[in-house]
Amino acid sequence: MPAESDAESDRPAPAPGRDDGRETGPGGHSGRSGFSLSNLGAPVLGALYMIGASLGFSIMNVAIREASHELEPLQVVFLRNFFAMAFMLPWFARAGLGVLRTKRLSLYVWRSVVGLVAMALWFFSLAYLPLAQAVALNFTVPLFATAAAAMFLGEIVRARRWTATAIGFLGVLVILRPGFQELTWPMALPILAAAVMAVSVVIVKRLSRTEEPGTMVFFMNVLATPLSLVPALFVWQWPSWTVIGLMTLVGFIAVFSHVALTRAFKMADASAMLPFEYTKLPFVAALGFILFGEVPDLWTWVGAGIIAGSSLYIAHRESVVARERKASQIVRESPRSSQG
Numbered sequence: 001m002p003a004e005s006d007a008e009s010d011r012p013a014p015a016p017g018r019d020d021g022r023e024t025g026p027g028g029h030s031g032r033s034g035f036s037l038s039n040l041g042a043p044v045l046g047a048l049y050m051i052g053a054s055l056g057f058s059i060m061n062v063a064i065r066e067a068s069h070e071l072e073p074l075q076v077v078f079l080r081n082f083f084a085m086a087f088m089l090p091w092f093a094r095a096g097l098g099v100l101r102t103k104r105l106s107l108y109v110w111r112s113v114v115g116l117v118a119m120a121l122w123f124f125s126l127a128y129l130p131l132a133q134a135v136a137l138n139f140t141v142p143l144f145a146t147a148a149a150a151m152f153l154g155e156i157v158r159a160r161r162w163t164a165t166a167i168g169f170l171g172v173l174v175i176l177r178p179g180f181q182e183l184t185w186p187m188a189l190p191i192l193a194a195a196v197m198a199v200s201v202v203i204v205k206r207l208s209r210t211e212e213p214g215t216m217v218f219f220m221n222v223l224a225t226p227l228s229l230v231p232a233l234f235v236w237q238w239p240s241w242t243v244i245g246l247m248t249l250v251g252f253i254a255v256f257s258h259v260a261l262t263r264a265f266k267m268a269d270a271s272a273m274l275p276f277e278y279t280k281l282p283f284v285a286a287l288g289f290i291l292f293g294e295v296p297d298l299w300t301w302v303g304a305g306i307i308a309g310s311s312l313y314i315a316h317r318e319s320v321v322a323r324e325r326k327a328s329q330i331v332r333e334s335p336r337s338s339q340g
Helices: 042-068 073-095 105-128 131-138 141-152 159-176 185-207 213-233 241-267 270-277 280-292 298-339
Strands: none
Touching: 042 073, 042 105, 042 131, 042 241, 042 270, 042 280, 073 105, 073 213, 073 241, 105 131, 105 185, 105 213, 131 159, 131 185, 131 280, 131 298, 141 159, 141 185, 141 298, 159 298, 213 241
């Protein structure tokens, strides 16, 4: 949602299981029945949702790049949040005031502030770097999230995951190749964005213990819109109708790509869905070539492969640990139930 890097900050905590295939709003609440694809099976449908979200985020990145040719990225951040909130309003009208019920408003505020910083860093990345390079470097979000979860949530991260994290950061060095090419300050932007997004992921994990996914997405947009207006006013200029159209498209894609992402992670384990998220790189590379004539070099692909492989292994280990924890909890609780 993203990032995009928005996607990372709005991803719910992995929730293994199957979905019934019914159409839902952003919060996962069932609405009217639509066209059902449930006969494909939850894993296949989840993969399609994930690929659709990745394509959506890739198109969104291109639109943001185009808008940044006319406007400062800080203003683009505000317009993205404004139009995303506008597309959330019909769902909010249907869901009612119940979606606003929360006892964790302060955590939502922190999540919005952190998310805005990450979004701004990411939008500056898209404005100044080749698209494929920015996306490849931003794949480090799961690596930073592993460290952030250990520091802020007290999660136990053992040697195998730390080793995978270290190998993943070697992929960053492969992309940047210090000593073999000139390093510029924009190259740090997607890495900084990934680090801040990882903090947002940790906050989302805490919120997901008690909050609905749609509530989290809604509060992010409602709070982020006025917060992002403040810095935007310092660089404000009236956008052209072309940019307004682009940002309307960005708002639409942001909301529905996050919905697709949420549904994908509801349908299957995160380790099964994560490989399809990395389709963002070929999508954005193709769009960058067609629209801007950008051709990613070999080292960008190699480094992205190392980062993606490390992230996939981390997701696999997290899934294994979660299943082992759940199994041990069942074992501990079974004697109590038998005594009852």
